[in-house]
Amino acid sequence: MHTLNATSSDLFLLGLRRMMMKNGQGEHTGVTVIEFNNTIDAAALRTAADQLLDHHPILVAPFRCHTFTRLYRWIITDTGDFQLPIDFHHEASLTPDHKASIPENSIEELITKLLGTATPPDQPGPKIAFHLYRRTDGGDTLIFSWLHLLTDGIGSQLLCGQLLKLYDSALNATPLPDLDGLHNTPRQPLEKWSKRFRSAQTAFRFFRHNTPLAIRSLSGAKALAGKHLAITKTFNREQTQQANDRLAQCGGNIMLLPHFAAVAARAHHAVHRSRGQNPQHYIITVPVQTRPRTGPVPIFGNLMSIYFIRLDNDDLCDLAKAGKAIFKQYAEFVRSKFELSFIDIVSLFRRLPVQVFFKFTRFHFRGELNSFFHSHSGEFTLPELNSIDVTNAYHIPGVSSPPGTGLFFSSYRGTLTITLSYLHSAITSDEAEQLLNHAVQDLLGSSAAS
Amino acid sequence: MKPTPENIAKLIAENLLLGTDLNASSPLFELGLDSMAIMQFTVLCEDHFNISLEPGDLTGSNFETPNAIAALLNSREK
Numbered sequence: 001m002h003t004l005n006a007t008s009s010d011l012f013l014l015g016l017r018r019m020m021m022k023n024g025q026g027e028h029t030g031v032t033v034i035e036f037n038n039t040i041d042a043a044a045l046r047t048a049a050d051q052l053l054d055h056h057p058i059l060v061a062p063f064r065c066h067t068f069t070r071l072y073r074w075i076i077t078d079t080g081d082f083q084l085p086i087d088f089h090h091e092a093s094l095t096p097d098h099k100a101s102i103p104e105n106s107i108e109e110l111i112t113k114l115l116g117t118a119t120p121p122d123q124p125g126p127k128i129a130f131h132l133y134r135r136t137d138g139g140d141t142l143i144f145s146w147l148h149l150l151t152d153g154i155g156s157q158l159l160c161g162q163l164l165k166l167y168d169s170a171l172n173a174t175p176l177p178d179l180d181g182l183h184n185t186p187r188q189p190l191e192k193w194s195k196r197f198r199s200a201q202t203a204f205r206f207f208r209h210n211t212p213l214a215i216r217s218l219s220g221a222k223a224l225a226g227k228h229l230a231i232t233k234t235f236n237r238e239q240t241q242q243a244n245d246r247l248a249q250c251g252g253n254i255m256l257l258p259h260f261a262a263v264a265a266r267a268h269h270a271v272h273r274s275r276g277q278n279p280q281h282y283i284i285t286v287p288v289q290t291r292p293r294t295g296p297v298p299i300f301g302n303l304m305s306i307y308f309i310r311l312d313n314d315d316l317c318d319l320a321k322a323g324k325a326i327f328k329q330y331a332e333f334v335r336s337k338f339e340l341s342f343i344d345i346v347s348l349f350r351r352l353p354v355q356v357f358f359k360f361t362r363f364h365f366r367g368e369l370n371s372f373f374h375s376h377s378g379e380f381t382l383p384e385l386n387s388i389d390v391t392n393a394y395h396i397p398g399v400s401s402p403p404g405t406g407l408f409f410s411s412y413r414g415t416l417t418i419t420l421s422y423l424h425s426a427i428t429s430d431e432a433e434q435l436l437n438h439a440v441q442d443l444l445g446s447s448a449a450s
Numbered sequence: 451m452k453p454t455p456e457n458i459a460k461l462i463a464e465n466l467l468l469g470t471d472l473n474a475s476s477p478l479f480e481l482g483l484d485s486m487a488i489m490q491f492t493v494l495c496e497d498h499f500n501i502s503l504e505p506g507d508l509t510g511s512n513f514e515t516p517n518a519i520a521a522l523l524n525s526r527e528k
Binding site: 251252254288289327330 | 466467468469470481482483484485486487488489490492493504505506507508509510513
């Protein structure tokens with residue numbers, strides 16, 4: 001047996017999970033969607049999944065709090081009789097290849113069923129599952145659902161890459177690939193408490209002086225029970241280029257965070273305004289990866305920190321102005337190494353019950369966590385393999401209430417995908433369409449976006 | 451310090467792309483430079499070269515190699 005300690009980010013998500021479970025929102029999960037031009041061989045996929053589990057027994061491990069040290073960690077032993085589940089689905093109009101295949105009205109409905117559902121983290125059993133969906137155009141979509149405590153978007157992407165390498169090897173009867181040792185990298189030991197306390201002062205000062213207390217999410221401060229829903233839109237190459245041109249006009253073509261966070265804020269503001277609400281301030285929590293850029297990169301655990309971006313009502317009138325306001329804050333966060341400071345704050349609380357520091361955040365924002373969730377996870381990279389032809393790949397993170405909504409972006413080989421993830425109790429389907437359409441129009445530079 | 455390609459390569463290797471061996475024409479994006487690293491570079495740029503970069507300066511072509519970055523910084527210096 002060996003263990004893998006929780007990261008500071010894991011502890012924050014544990015608090016989020018606790019709030020979600022307590023309020024009828026299900027488990028905190030994510031879904032990764034990979035679209036293939038071709039069909040996937042079920043037997044090879046089964047072999048690949050089994051090999052992935054052999055390589056990563058953490059995938060069925062429980063996540064528990066040590067009785068005496070009060071530290072959370074994954075307890076990794078042998079995999080026993082567990083297998084990673086693979087379920088088969090098909091669009092209802094098709095005749096399925098696989099006899100156990102489940103007919104679905106749409107892939108969106110399937111994803112809705114998967115979000116919020118997972119093996120509880122403190123129980124042994126699979127923390128990920130695969131769903132193979134046969135589309136009417138004859139291709140397959142692999143939907144990979146994962147417990148967010150296990151990993152984050154980048155980790156999920158790395159795991160998908162490994163699965164595809166194993167699939168390719170199983171399909172072509174080639175030797176097992178070298179999975180680059182990307183697994184269970186031991187956690188770096190924490191710095192001394194005194195050093196972390198000093199480092200945490202940057203973030204403490206920030207919260208004391210820089211964040212407004214009155215923010216408003218679309219679900220409001222009261223946690224609401226609800227079904228998880230998501231809508232996505234993938235731009236074609238022409239639209240992606242148009243969005244890139246717009247990004248360059250607003251200031252540089254590689255600084256994604258300021259521009260896309262501004263798009264997300266303006267889209268949310270449009271929905272608030274249509275409700276007759278006019279929030280004066282927004283706090284956008286943006287995840288910042290803390291994985292090293294070079295060398296061995298861990299898969300498991302949430303390896304990120306958070307920037308708390310503030311936008312005021314006046315900033316939202318113009319996309320370029322909003323982007324500049326965010327850019328300035330981004331530079332300050334980077335200069336002050338805020339991401340490290342925030343991780344150190346959470347680490348100071350790590351032996352306390354998770355609800356303690358979660359209550360601190362919600363108290364600070366009068367019941368809210370933030371105005372909405374948001375991220376741009378960059379280019380979704382997958383290995384190049386002859387036996388598979390991936391046409392698109394993106395994540396759909398589950399969200400909590402509050403705030404009830406999250407607008408996420410990623411790209412795959414020159415196409416941008418936008419995902420709106422929400423709870424049905426937070427916004428109506430019309431509001432969801434309005435929010436997504438506003439973001440699309442803003443990205444394309446259409447005058448339809450106000 | 452003057453923003454030469456060699457100084458810039460050294461700054462990036464020591465602070466952003468740790469452990470990589472960079473020269474003036476190294477393809478930085480292929481070696482792992484991302485938008486966060488570029489933002490970190492703007493801070494380093496102020497501290498080491500006393501040059502402030504604007505959002506519009508942060509383009510793919512300007513950060514392709516240390517040579518390209520040096521050309522950008524020298525144009526800002528004048």
